[in-house]
Amino acid sequence: MGVARHRATLLGLSLLFALLFIHCGKTGTEPGGPEIPTKLYPYEIAYDSAAFKSRRDRLAQSLPPGSAIVLATHELFLRNGDVQFVFRPASTFYYLTGFEEANAAAIIRPRGDSGSEFILFVGERDSAATQLLGPAIRTSEAMKYFGADTAYGIASLPTYIQANLAAGQTQAIYSNASDNEAFATTLDSAVNGVQVLDVIPKVDSLRFIKDEREIQLIQKSVDVSVQAFKEGIRSVKAGKYEFEVEAVFDLVSRLNGCPRTAFTTIIASGPNSETIHYTANNRQMRAGDLVLIDFGTEYGYYAADLARTVPVNGAFTPEQAAVYDIILKTQDSVMSLVKPGVDFYGLFKTSASLLIEGLLRQGVISGDKDEIMASNRYLEYAPTGLGHPVGLDVHDPVAFNPEGIPVLSEGVILALEPGIYLKSNDLSVTEGYRGICIRLEDDVRVTASGYELLSRDLPRAREEIEALVRGK
Numbered sequence: 050m051g052v053a054r055h056r057a058t059l060l061g062l063s064l065l066f067a068l069l070f071i072h073c074g075k076t077g078t079e080p081g082g083p084e085i086p087t088k089l090y091p092y093e094i095a096y097d098s099a100a101f102k103s104r105r106d107r108l109a110q111s112l113p114p115g116s117a118i119v120l121a122t123h124e125l126f127l128r129n130g131d132v133q134f135v136f137r138p139a140s141t142f143y144y145l146t147g148f149e150e151a152n153a154a155a156i157i158r159p160r161g162d163s164g165s166e167f168i169l170f171v172g173e174r175d176s177a178a179t180q181l182l183g184p185a186i187r188t189s190e191a192m193k194y195f196g197a198d199t200a201y202g203i204a205s206l207p208t209y210i211q212a213n214l215a216a217g218q219t220q221a222i223y224s225n226a227s228d229n230e231a232f233a234t235t236l237d238s239a240v241n242g243v244q245v246l247d248v249i250p251k252v253d254s255l256r257f258i259k260d261e262r263e264i265q266l267i268q269k270s271v272d273v274s275v276q277a278f279k280e281g282i283r284s285v286k287a288g289k290y291e292f293e294v295e296a297v298f299d300l301v302s303r304l305n306g307c308p309r310t311a312f313t314t315i316i317a318s319g320p321n322s323e324t325i326h327y328t329a330n331n332r333q334m335r336a337g338d339l340v341l342i343d344f345g346t347e348y349g350y351y352a353a354d355l356a357r358t359v360p361v362n363g364a365f366t367p368e369q370a371a372v373y374d375i376i377l378k379t380q381d382s383v384m385s386l387v388k389p390g391v392d393f394y395g396l397f398k399t400s401a402s403l404l405i406e407g408l409l410r411q412g413v414i415s416g417d418k419d420e421i422m423a424s425n426r427y428l429e430y431a432p433t434g435l436g437h438p439v440g441l442d443v444h445d446p447v448a449f450n451p452e453g454i455p456v457l458s459e460g461v462i463l464a465l466e467p468g469i470y471l472k473s474n475d476l477s478v479t480e481g482y483r484g485i486c487i488r489l490e491d492d493v494r495v496t497a498s499g500y501e502l503l504s505r506d507l508p509r510a511r512e513e514i515e516a517l518v519r520g521k
Contacts (some may be wrong), residue, residue, distance in 0.1 A: 052418035071282055078097040081096050081267050089272055089305050090348075098196045098261045101147045103253060104166070105157050108145065111251065115220030118145075118157040118248055119210065121232035121327050124149050137309070139228040140441040141252050143350060148195055150186055154232065155197075156214075169197035170206045210239040223248035253446030257438060258460040263351060264494060267439065267462055268503055270307070270348035274355050275507040276342060277301035282517045285340055287361050291316035291330040294342070311352030311443040314519035315343035318361070322486040323472055334361050339369060341488055345443060354442040354464040355504055356490030363519040365511060368481045372469055373511050375407030379467045380509075383435065387463070387493060388502035393447070395454040397435040400467050404431045413471065413482045429475070436465040439492055457495050462503070 109118065122142040126134045136151045146155050152172030159419075160166045169191040174182065191200035201209065212221060221244045226233035236245065259267065279300045284297045294316050302310060317327040318334040322341040334340060338361040345353035353450045358373070360366075365373060383400050405427050414421075414430065421427050438445035439462050447455045457463075468488030471478045492503040508514055 051241075067216065071110050076258075077197040090269055096147050096194075097262050098147070100260060102165075102196055103260075105145050105165045105167055106163060107156050107255060108248075108251060109159040110157065110163060110287075112219065113222060114159075115218075115361070116159070117214050117219050117222050117238060118155075119214070119222050119224045119226075120145060120155045120157070120248070121225065121229040121236075122148065122151060122153050124229055124231060135309070137350075139158060139225065140316070140350075141225045141228060141249055144252060144256060146195065146442060148186075148191075152185075152203055152207075154203060156209070167197050169195060169200045169201060170203045170209075173202045173204065182520065207235055207239040210236070211241060214243060216242050216478065219243050221246055223251065223254075227247050229354040252267040256440055256446050258449035258458050259440060259462055259494075260460070263440065264336055264460070264462070266349040266351040267492070267494075268354065270311070270346055270351050270353040270476055271355070271503045272506070273302060273305040273346050273348060273406060275303070275504055277346065278342070278355060278357060278507050279517065281342065282357065282359050283515070283520050285334065285337075285361055285518055287334055287336040287357055290333050291318055291340075294334075296329050298344050305346075305348070307346040307348050309347050311347040313346040315341065315356075317341040317343075317486075318405070320473065322358070323470060323484070325470070336362055339485065339487065341486060343488065343490065345439075350441055352439050352445075353492055353504075354437075354439050354443050354466075354490060355492065355507060356466055356468075356488045357507070357514060358487040358489065359514055359518050361518070364515050369485055369487070370511055371411050371507075372408075372413070372482065372485050372487050373469070373489075373514075375404060375411065375470055376421060376467050376487055377509060377511065379407065380489055380491070383465060383467065384491075384493060384500060384502070387457065387465075387495060388439060388498060389457055389459050389495060391457045393457055393463075400435040401427050401431050404467060404469055408469065413479055414477055429477075430471065431467070432470055433466060433468045433488060435467060436463050436490070438462060439464050459495055461495040462492060463495070464490055464492050 057495055064394050068315050093248055099104045100496050101275035106277055112407050120142050124140045125136055138149055148169065150172055154170040157169040158166045171188060172185045174185045189202035222240055224236060225248055225485040226236050281294050281297045284294050290378055313328040315327055316330045317324065318332055318340040319338040321327045321332055322339055331497045339358055340361060341358045345355055360369065382403055383396055386396060386399065402422060405421050408430060409418055438447055450456050466488055471482050471484065471488045475483060494501045508517055
């Protein structure tokens with residue numbers, strides 16, 4: 050049996066057994082029975098008409114007079130043959146419209162001194178397509194449910210642009226045309242000489258700071274991810290395959306109404322942990338391995354991003370423990386510095402410096418700290434940086450001040466992920482530490498005076514991680 054077929058068979062069996070346990074009501078209190086995760090939240094529609102309108106108004110009013118915004122969502126992508134990938138709207142388009150279907154576009158224009166006009170163009174399906182895929186959102190529904198002032202079928206978009214956004218009427222069109230190649234071609238042929246500019250950087254500056262609804266959705270995504278981690282870490286055992294652990298994460302995510310993960314799950318055991326974005330998840334875990342797990346689900350289109358590194362045996366070796374403690378201490382130190390007005394690049398430099406300082410103090414590497422930092426040699430041991438914003442995208446946009454510095458503000462949500470990668474073939478690393486790769490990642494919200502740890506319910510201390518692997 051080939052590796053791919055073997056993996057698929059075992060993954061299917063893992064999910065089948067998990068579902069059978071749920072169906073039969075078996076719980077972790079029975080001999081041999083896994084602890085079946087409970088639902089944290091009932092599934093809910095995340096649409097908030099007022100929030101989307103506020104974003105459109107702010108964007109429209111920030112543009113020069115005579116501007117218009119023309120947006121498109123993603124196309125449907127073929128996976129193979131005539132099978133398509135499950136559709137997810139382009140984040141820029143969804144952020145401003147809340148519209149979830151493919152084959153859609155929107156026009157936004159300033160209205161007066163504070164508002165905006167919102168025109169939605171929706172996909173159309175004939176009777177055969179409707180029978181196959183179900184009905185599409187109609188123009189009347191686009192106005193009723195999504196707050197559009199006017200709505201049309203998508204086929205009328207080129208004609209509408211030619212008639213209403215022509216030269217003389219419109220000074221510039223701002224668009225996310227790079228999100229949809231076919232739309233870019235349509236727009237280029239329809240604008241008839243009007244300048245087209247990229248709207249994405251302007252939207253990104255809005256997305257950097259989250260509103261209350263976004264914060265609520267990210268917290269829910271984090272909560273589900275934390276539960277998945279607790280269940281998934283308990284399932285780590287020598288002899289199991291990485292994808293069996295992945296199946297537990299997926300099960301918890303889906304039970305809580307999350308339609309997808311925010312990124313491809315990483316279950317990297319043993320030597321696989323040396324690859325930062327390893328996603329094959331097909332190795333059999335062995336006694337003595339570390340397993341680096343990076344996972345985040347998506348709830349209401351908003352991501353979480355968490356990581357833990359756990360020992361298969363349920364106990365870190367002295368060398369593994371020393372490296373883990375360096376990372377935990379670094380993360381604690383960096384978190385304590387998070388507050389409005391702080392330069393995020395400065396936090397990155399602080400994190401890298403603390404990691405190298407810890408490695409030198411422990412005798413893991415040798416050399417001069419200042420030289421290692423100045424020469425960028427620290428990237429050999431800490432290649433993942435410190436972190437990134439989290440939102441509609443797991444790597445959400447960063448906004449910069451006029452001096453080009455990413456300054457933190459209240460409402461920014463960050464994933465802080467210090468990590469150390471000591472490659473097994475790196476002779477500059479003391480022998481007992483080679484092959485140890487550990488990453489620790491948590492999500493935090495910048496508050497008015499500091500930070501809030503959104504993933505506070507997921508154990509971080511080394512002893513707590515060991516207890517979780519042992520099923521406690």
